[in-house]
Amino acid sequence: MPKIRIDHDLCIGCGLCVDTCPDVFELNDEGKAVVKENAESNIECAKEAAEICATEAIEIEE
Numbered sequence: 540m541p542k543i544r545i546d547h548d549l550c551i552g553c554g555l556c557v558d559t560c561p562d563v564f565e566l567n568d569e570g571k572a573v574v575k576e577n578a579e580s581n582i583e584c585a586k587e588a589a590e591i592c593a594t595e596a597i598e599i600e601e
Contacts, residue, residue: 541582542600543574549596556588556597564588572596 543563552570556563563578563585578585582599589597 540579541585543578543582543585544598544600545572545574546596546598547571549594551594551596553593555591555593559588559591560584 545564550571552566552572554566554572556572557566560581563575563581564572565575567573574585585597586599589595589599
């Protein structure tokens with residue numbers, strides 16, 4: 540099963556991933572993106588968000 544990870548050192552909290560895949564990502568209290576539980580079921584959307592991430596903070600391990 541693919542794994543979605545966020546590099547919080549790179550994330551600037553711009554919210555593009557949340558706008559693209561609200562079922563996969565949300566912003567935490569610090570304004571950084573986090574992966575929601577069971578988000579791996581929507582891996583294609585997560586890949587799309589990874590491609591548009593401004594800082595390349597989203598990693599998909601397959």
